Structures are given as structure tokens and as C-alpha cells.
């Protein structure tokens with residue numbers, strides 16, 4: 148990482164021959180390298196740390212002297228696995244989490260890359276250099292729902308060029324991990340190239356057995372955050388994978404998984420923690436990396452161990468430990484002041500030598516970003532009126548006496564196939580006598596195709612809703628009433644992306660997400676919280692039985708979780724690897 152502070156000047160400050168810019172004195176420094184708490188002074192010069200010790204630091208009239216008496220002085224927190232698109236965007240996420248002490252986030256690029264391609268994405272990386280804090284990237288090698296042209300879009304040469312950028316620290320999770328198990332040549336070659344460039348290879352091996360994990364580790368993957376039990380986490384640790392413990396809005400797993408440390412008493416130096424893209428309401432109420440540290444300590448992890456996992460361990464995994472992750476001379480000055488080791492809420496946040504937040508308030512300015520300048524794809528490429536055709540929503544009956552495959556939600560994101568006998572009316576499955584069954588259509592934004600499903604246990608009483616917030620960012624329309632579904636779909640079309648719920652002829656939720664269909668363009672994190680909370684409340688009132696609506700929508704259209712899924716190729720049975728009902732061409736569908 149680039150420093151403005153010259154090494155020779157840092158040496159002068161360390162020797163007291165040059166005044167420091169900031170001195171933090173009288174505090175207890177959390178030395179995450181040695182695992183000690185030490186009463187020491189810290190001298191900061193420009194963006195780096197020059198001195199840590201018991202000597203008085205040389206100051207002048209420009210030096211900011213911070214009295215840290217009674218406080219803990221900790222390295223800034225690091226989130227090694229962020230998804231900066233959960234209605235919030237990279238700027239609003241940073242504005243929220245920096246005052247909470249997370250000075251570094253490492254971010255998945257999926258939706259940015261899908262919508263901008265390499266040129267727009269590169270431009271955005273460059274523009275986001277103006278963000279306060281450290282904002283790094285992991286780049287995807289494939290999407291989360293195969294589509295025609297996917298392999299061309301994720302071009303190996305372009306990805307290798309991205310991997311050369313300083314802001315790109317590695318390759319992002321491959322959710323379709325069976326591709327790695329099978330030794331997919333593109334993935335293996337690109338992973339090899341990433342490793343040669345000294346970058347990390349993030350993993351995503353949900354539900355992978357110990358035996359299969361051997362192959363994944365052999366493929367070059369360096370980390371996994373998908374363990375949901377202490378046992379699964381131990382498998383990852385034993386196989387040399389950096390083991391990232393997750394406590395997210397979708398999977399608040401710490402009470403179980405933290406037993407890896409509190410009961411199995413393993414060595415923790417290869418363990419990190421992640422919030423894994425929580426919904427905005429979760430961050431608002433539970434915090435970000437500060438929340439992980441707080442929760443870990445509450446569950447019995449020693450405070451120093453929790454701090455190490457959130458700082459130096461993450462930095463070491465990311466190969467950034469020469470620059471960040473600890474408080475020592477020569478490192479970048481990412482430092483937080485903690486009044487206690489219980490709440491872990493910083494009273495002061497310093498990033499690269501600047502005070503960026505105090506008492507939970509952001510002081511740093513945010514760069515103006517014109518998000519839509521990166522987007523190379525138009526939101527919709529067909530006439531809006533086409534969405535009025537009810538054939539887009541009604542499910543074609545497979546034939547007399549044949550059961551209809553239904554995607555039944557077993558949990559927030561896992562579905563299971565149920566074969567249900569339904570009457571046929573004019574060739575379509577009739578849901579009118581089956582309360583709780585809903586139509587679902589995934590409509591390509593370029594107007595090329597529509598894929599269809601029937602859902603059960605999503606929500607009993609939804610007339611119509613539409614959302615581009617899903618892993619394909621195509622138009623997902625759900626409901627029991629095709630007219631209401633059409634109305635919701637048209638509204639989302641008009642907004643250029645977003646989420647709309649229509650009930651009894653009225654729009655009851657309207658969330659514009661014009662940035663890739665996933666994010667607001669707003670710098671205010673509060674807006675994202677308000678939108679999320681409103682959506683969840685409205686859907687729960689109409690029978691949504693789970694806790695994380697955004698993840699239900701997000702993953703209904705992915706191809707890596709069990710059950711029936713709605714993907715660009717059609718209704719897909721993941722276990723059998725089989726398309727149950729192929730997507731149809733939109734033109735043919737609406738002409739019927």
C-alpha cells in the first residue's frame with residue numbers, strides 16, 4: 148500500500164527529532180502481535196505510525212495530542228469478506244461502518260462487474276480511491292446463476308489485468324464450488340495466476356464434506372466462511388484454509404460456531420470473522436465488525452483473541468499485514484480508541500493518520516460519485532406494456548394428471564421440490580384453490596426470455612411484488628394475482644430497478660434501486676435501513692415466515708443452493724442438475 152510518510156521522516160519522529168502530527172498518550176495499546184495490553188504512547192506522522200513506546204513524543208504547536216487515559220488503543224477493524232450492495236452501496240456502507248471502527252473492507256465485485264464489465268469497474272475502483280478508509284476488492288470468476296455468455300463476460304485476460312491492480316487483493320468466492328471440485332480449467336488457471344501475483348483466493352464451500360474439502364484446498368482456495376458448525380469450521384482449519392467465522396443477518400451463527408474456540412480450544416491464528424453482507428437493519432442494530440468482536444467476547448472469547456481475529460489475522464490472510472492490522476512503527480495509522488472491551492464501540496477512529504470519526508459520527512467527507520456513469524447496460528430493453536400480459540406470470544400446466552413442481556421454502560433460502568397435483572385451466576396451473584401457492588417469473592431485462600416457477604411458503608398473502616434485487620438482477624415477479632404482479636413489475640421498470648409490492652390495487656412498498664437494480668444511489672445509510680425495515684414488515688404481515696427477505700429474494704435465482712431455483716435457463720433442480728421447465732422466449736410467450 149502507498150504511504151505518504153517518508154521512511155526517513157518516520158525514523159526522525161521515532162527518535163524524537165521531528166514532531167509527530169498526532170500523539171495518543173496514556174492509553175492501553177492492544178498489541179495484537181504479542182497478545183499483550185501495554186500502557187504506551189503512539190506517535191503518528193502523516194499517514195503512518197512512527198513510534199510505540201513509553202517515551203514522551205516530540206510535539207509542536209501543530210501536533211494533535213489525544214489523551215487516551217482509561218481507553219484501549221486498538222488497530223482498526225478489518226472486514227475480509229464484504230458484499231457492499233445490500234440496498235446500501237460502497238459509499239453509504241463506508242459512511243456507516245467507519246465510525247464503528249472498521250477501517251478496512253474487502254469487497255466482492257459481483258454486481259459491479261456484471262453491470263459495468265471491466266472498463267466501468269476499473270473506473271469505479273479508481274474513483275473510490277477517494278473514499279475514507281481502505282476499500283479493497285475481490286474479483287469474481289463466475290456469476291451465481293449461469294447464463295448464456297457468462298464465460299465471455301468473465302474474460303480470463305481481463306480478470307488477470309484486474310488482479311494486477313493494488314486495490315484487488317484476490318479472487319472472490321466461487322459459490323458454484325463443484326466447478327473447482329471438477330477442476331474447471333479456467334478457474335484453476337486463473338487461481339494459479341492470482342497466486343503467482345501473491346493474491347488470495349477466497350472460497351465458498353457451503354455444505355462441503357471433509358473429503359471434498361481436500362479437493363477444494365488442492366484447487367488453491369485459501370479461505371472459507373461457509374462453515375455453520377464448529378465441526379465444519381474445524382475441518383477447514385485442519386486443511387489449511389483460513390477459517391472465517393460468520394455471524395450475519397442471514398446466518399447469525401456465532402453461538403454455535405464460536406465453540407471452535409471456546410470448547411475445541413484450537414489455535415486461533417488462522418481464524419478470522421465476517422459479517423458476510425448483512426442487511427442494513429442488522430448493521431444498524433448489531434453493528435459491523437465491532438458487533439462480531441462484541442458477540443465473540445460475550446460468548447467467551449478472550450478480548451485479545453477477538454481483537455486479533457478482527458485485525459492482524461485478517462490482515463495476514465489478505466497479505467496486507469505489512470501495512471495494516473496492528474499498531475507498530477512503519478504501519479499505516481489505522482487506529483481506534485475503545486472506552487471498554489465489552490461494547491467495542493470506538494470513541495475515535497483514525498484512518499491513515501486522519502481523524503475520520505468521533506463518538507459514532509463520521510467526520511471525513513465522502514466523494515461525490517455518479518454511479519450510473521459506470522453502468523454499460525440499459526435497465527430494460529423491451530416495451531413496458533409487455534409486462535401487462537398475464538401469460539408472463541401464469542404457470543404452464545405440464546399436462547393432464549401430471550404433477551406441477553413447486554419450490555417449497557424450507558428455510559429463508561433453502562427450497563425443496565414438491566410435486567403437487569393442480570387443476571389445469573386453459574393450459575395453466577390453477578392456484579385459486581391452493582392458498583399459499585404463488586406464481587414467480589424471472590423476466591430478462593433485455594426482453595429475451597422468461598423463466599417460471601410456483602412457490603410455496605414464501606408469503607401467503609402477496610398480491611404482487613417485483614424485484615431486481617436478486618442475484619441475476621433480472622426482473623423477478625412474485626404473487627397470486629397476475630394483475631397486481633404486472634403493476635408491480637411495471638413500477639420497477641419505470642424506476643430502472645428496485646422492489647415494489649402491490650396490495651389490493653395499491654403500491655405499499657416502493658424502493659428505487661437504480662444502481663444495478665441492487666443499490667440506492669444515496670449516500671445515506673439510514674435510507675437503506677428504512678427501505679429494508681419497511682419491506683420486511685410489509686411482507687411479514689402478509690405471511691413471510693422468515694427473518695431475512697433480501698436473502699430470500701437474492702438466492703431464489705441462484706444455482707448453488709439446494710432445491711428448485713429460478714435461473715436464466717428456467718426452473719432448475721439443483722441436485723439433479725436439470726432444467727425442469729426451460730425459459731421461454733418472451734416474444735413467444737406474450738404473443739400466445
Ligand SMILES: Nc1ncnc2[nH]cnc12
Nearest residue numbers: 230291322423424618701
Ligand atoms: N453469495 C452472495 N451473493 C450475494 N450477496 C451475498 N451476501 C452474502 N453472500 C452473498
